Amino acid sequence: ATNSLTIPAADRTHSTTNNNKSASAANRKEVLNFKVTNDANSYYDMNTLVFKAGATEGWDIAFDSHKLFSLVKTAPQLWTVSKNQQFSTKCLPEITTAYDVPLDFRAGVNTVYHLSVTGVNSFENTSLVLEDLQTGQKIDLSQQDSYDFSATTDDDESRFVLHINGVTAVPSMDEADGIQIFAYGKTVCLHAPGQKRLKGKVSVFNTLGQEIYTGRLNGMKSQKISLNRKTGIYFIRVEDGNKLVTRKVFIK
Incomplete structure (x- = not known):
């Protein structure tokens, strides 16, 4: 014989809460991945921005990675700046208001560079505009996921700013x-x-x-x-x- 438990139909209850969906929403992350390549060599660099609950603008040891600069002088370098610290991966708080995220760049050689962005579709009802501070161009990332620009090794490293819910790319x-x-x-x-x-x-x-x-x-x-x-x-x-x-x- 096997043991069994029978619950009468009249005593059965059903929750209207979709637990899986709620957990998914609570753990939802909005992620942007940046990659920069160039016309002169095969070197490239990448940077990741994540927006999630529990993150701060400072260094979060559980989430973030500080930027480690390449020893190859001709390689491009890309990093996020937050609270005067440099990051290759940075988790920031959930987006609830408008603010700006500096994205710095250092050219390894004097040439044309190609910046590509993925992950924009992980954002809902959020305006993401990347501004090139050297040329003044503003790129609406929902409409354009790549950007070509020229750079030299003498350029100011404060090259880009990501405007979140703050600037309209006209x-x-x-x-x-x-x-x-x-x-x-x-x-x-x-x-x-x-x-x-x-x-x-x-x-x-x-x-x-x-x-x-x-x-x-x-x-x-x-x-x-x-x-x-x-x-x-x-x-x-x-x-x-x-x-x-x-x-x-x-x-x-």
Whole structure:
């Protein structure tokens, strides 16, 4: 014979609480992963930001990792700053208000860098805008998960700030069209994000309005134009049908 316990149907009760769902919500983490690569070598660096209950802005021994800088001088370095400390992984409190998180960067070589971001879809009803303090560009991470920029080893390391629920990225004409245009040394770089390709005509003008270069875009994701011109400000214009994009760059 086996032992058994029978509960009459009239005495059975059922909780309306979904315990699994409640536990999941309580343990829910919002995570951003940053990765920076470059055109000059195969070195890269990564940084992780986590927002969760129980974390603080200071060093949490259970969650955080301080930044350990690479001994390879030509490798890029990326780190979060909180309470005057440098982190490769930083857990911050749950997002309940607007605040800014500094994301510092050190170039290993003078070249073009590519910053990619994953994990944005782990956030709900949260505005995440990454600002490049050197160029002034603001990137809405819900619309764009990568960003190309030029950097030198002499640049200020306070390069980026992540604005959380505080800044709206109002796109300029080129950002609205999805085209990134910037200069590195005497080279103009154009990049189409996502699955887009560069199309149309590109022209370069000096500050007197004189056209010093014109050509067709190559139909690829990126294109570089070398300008053997003196140091100064130039204007890059891209025309594709009825779309017109203009961007000011500085040629060194």
